[in-house]
Amino acid sequence: MNNEIIHSIGEVFFIFFSFGIVSSYLTLVFVSFFSVKKYMKKDRLTNYKDLLGSEMAPSISLIAPAYNEGMTIVENIKSMLSLEYNNYDVIVVNDGSKDDTLPKVIKAYDLEEVPFYVNGKVKTASIRGIYKSRNKAFRKLTFIDKKNGGKADALNAGINVSSSRLVTCIDVDCIIENDALQRMVKPFMEDAETIASGGVVRIANSCVVEHGKLVKVNLPTNRLARFQVLEYLRAFLMSRMAWAKMNGLLLISGAFGMFDRKLVLRAGGYNTDTVGEDMELVVRMRSLLDKENKKYKVNLIPDPLCWTEGPTTNKVLGKQRNRWARGTFEVLKEHRKVFLNPKYKVMGILSYPFWLFFEWLAPFVEGFGLIYTFSHLFFGTISWKYFLGFTILVYFFSLFISTFTLYTEEISFHKYKGVKSQLKLFLAAVLEPFIFHPRNTWWSLKGHWDLLKGIKSWGEMTREGFAQNTKSVPTYQPQS
Amino acid sequence: MMASIYDMIKDEDAMIVAFALFSILFCLLSLALLSLIIISKIKRNKNESVKNEFWPKSQKALALITIAPMDSMEYKKSIFFLKKMMEQSRKVVQWVLDEIVKQQANLSGESKTNLLQAYKVLKLKEYSLKKLKSRRWNVVASGIQELERMEQHDCEQRIRKFLHAKNKDLRKTARLALASLAEKPLDFLEHVREEVNEWEQMSIKYRLRGKRKDNLPDFSGYYLHSEPSVVRFSISMSVYFNCFEHIPQLIDLLATGAEDLQVTVIEALSKLEAFQAIEAIETLASETDHQPIVCAALKFLGNVGCSEGHHVIERFIHDEDVEVRMEAVNAAIRLDLDFSDENNDLRRMYAHHQNHLIS
Secondary structure (H helix, E strand, C coil): CHHHHHHHHHHHHHHHHHHHHHHHHHHHHHHHHHHHHHHHHHHCCCHHHHHCCCCCCCCEEEEEEEECCCHHHHHHHHHHHHCCCCEEEEEEEEEEECCHHHHHHHHHHEEECCCCCCCCCCCCEEEEEEEEEEHHHHCCCCEEECCCCCHHHHHHHHHHCCCCEEEECCCCEEEECCCCCHHHHHHHHHHHCCEEEEEEEECCCCCCCCCEEEEECCCCCCCCHHHHHHHHHHHHHHHHHHHHHCCCCCCCCCCCCEEHHHHHHHCCCCCCCCCHHHHHHHHHHHHHHHHCCCCCCCEEEEEEEEECCCCCCCHHHHHHHHHHHHHHHHHHCCHHHHHHCHEEEEEEEEHHHHHHHHCCCCCHHHHCCCCCCCHHHCCCCCHHHHHHHHHHHHHHHHHHHHHHHHHHHHHHHHCCCCHHHHHHHHHHHHHHHHHHHHHHHHHHHHHHHHCCCCCCCCEEEEEECCCCEEEEEECCCCCC | CHHHHHHHHHHHHHHHHHHHHHHHHHHHHHHHHHHHHHHHHHHHHHHHHHHHHHHHHHHHHHHHHCCCCCCCCHHHHHHHHHHHHHHHHHHHHHHHHHHHHHHHCCHHHHHHHHHHHHHHHHHHHHHHHHHHCCCHHHHHHHHHHHHHCCHHHHHHHHHHHHCCCCCHHHHHHHHHHHHHCCCCHHHHHHCCCCCCCCHHHHHHHHHHHCCHHHHHHHHHHCCCCCHHHHHHHHHHHHHHHCCHHHHHHHHHHHHHHHHHHHHHHHHHHHHCCHHHHHHHHHHHHHHHCCHHHHHHHHHHHHHCCCCCCHHHHHHHHCCCHHHHHHHHHHHHCCCCCCCCCCHHHHHHHHHHCCCCCCC
16 A cells, blocks of 8 residues: 555656656747847847947956966956956956966066955955056956955955946856957846846867967867757756746856846855855845845846866766756755745746756656666566657657757857758767766766765866866866 | 546556657657758858858959949949849848948948948848838848938938837837937937836937037936936936036936936036035935935045035045945045044055055
């Protein structure tokens, strides 16, 4: 009798979960498709050049935390200083690097220490000094040297120092498109209720980079990186674009996001106790305004504005995914009161449950589902035909979602040239459920196991570097 | 209903058939999408190769159009060549049109006149006007933009009717075009019943560069407009065109406006260096607890450069709010006042501002 009840509960859960996931993904894929199409129509009519000569352009601080980035920091700062926008400054925060980041930047940009007063609204590790350049050509640059406190702490220090209306938090080693700030600022100017805006992050492996600028887009030659191209397209162009349309976006990638500075300060800045600080900040800002019953918007720009290097080995990718899983759990746990709470509107009713069930719980359901199904197959309570039929359906459904995302990319930005590239991406979509997805699930489960063991670190990451430079140091990785 | 779904799931054979049908459906849809992707890619590549073949010749023709006199043989030959090219397809027509629109933005004098003439001779104006009849809002909007950029002032009335279009973006495009083309560029403000957002305000302002003040309306007339964004825009335009004569009306607005509007007014008065407003702003700053008003007032006092406001600055220099303190220090430095005494925090703030670390 008990076995029967458990079996029935399992079946009901299976119905709800399967129906929920299929209907959610179908909704997301169609909403994002029409949303991208609408964006493209509007974008063709927009003249961004008007903004470049306007004194109405809102002030923006580009905040880039750096930890042991000595090898590339000079070039990265140069790239950040050359963006096309007339009212911005660059704040680089040296988060207690152990390498030669500080002397290299001081020398390259002719920096001198200046007296400072920091608007210490958010507590951070102590600041050792603030530097400005003697050379007027670099007047936009502010360099903060502080004790190590982690990425979130470094970002908070930058936000404290900034006096701009908007802050853009980026990863120092990302490649930002020249017109990124013009595009990102538009939602803030079009709608005063906009509190945050995210940019689409893409994989830059195998792309041609010159002087910190992306000059040619190529499909990665590395198989893992190619799977990530597909994965990032799905995450940004399909899922997040749709959530932004429904005003339910919970995550703006730490690699590139723009925020209303005053609201960030009011919300208390980035949380230094989680590895999912990017998502946590958005959820906290939203919660704050929902509690005050104020209207707001969290936006996403579908243009590929930021390019990042994806991990190319199982070891590094595993660490990244492990951290993402821990971050997701920490944020969901921290903000559990939001779950199905109508006070938090779209976030409480739709976004949070989606993240809980289909992002966080999915690896567990998959893992447990496999064990459960195989045990039933073993005891003969499910037929092989039934099992195979269901597996094939899930496979083709996932292939459909991936192909739809590729189609959305093709009709909008078509960054990958040639039929061959498209066929390669389709092949990645065909193979992904067998090769990439199981590993992702495993890393995610391992992340939760690490969480139980109390591991809270970012993990040591290895990067190939766009100029084929290899370094093996702990460094920040974007969460997407 | 739940029971019937449960019963259906229990029926294994029915489920297997359902799984198979949906699998085939998703498989076919995936293949169809892949085909669409490949077709789109092939089309794109074909277009690219056509463009690559045609582009250098058309660039040469356009260059000749801009430099050669209109009655010269080169000019006529170039026009003839482009006409012939444009017969190939509508895509080519659009390429030529886009290129002419792009080039004329960077030209002046005779070269510009030549291009504007080519726009008409090549019947591209008719092409743009034809777009205005389309049912698709984005096509109409692109037609309006082309007419605007090619400075077709005679199309003002045709564009004006889109001020009341159903689509919001189309209405906005029409407003921007009128700001460029109309004899009285801002008379549409009277009838605006929706938000003119910051982006649109910026775009309108951009189009009004170099316009004569006497063609523009009396912006103070819109200070009591029912749409708050129009009020804010009018205030910013008063500042942009240095309308010092509007200062009394702006001071009046301080007494009637909402808090956000009061901040805008104080900022405008600050930019106009309206020393007449000192008393009103001092009073407002003393009576309010709205932080942005206090900050704007302190900025005003520092900017106007009148030391009469020193007691207000002195009062806020020890305020609890760090941003208010920062503004007070900034104002004090501008007025050459030093309240730092023994207070380390304030001394650091003084040093910070004096070094222009953060503007």
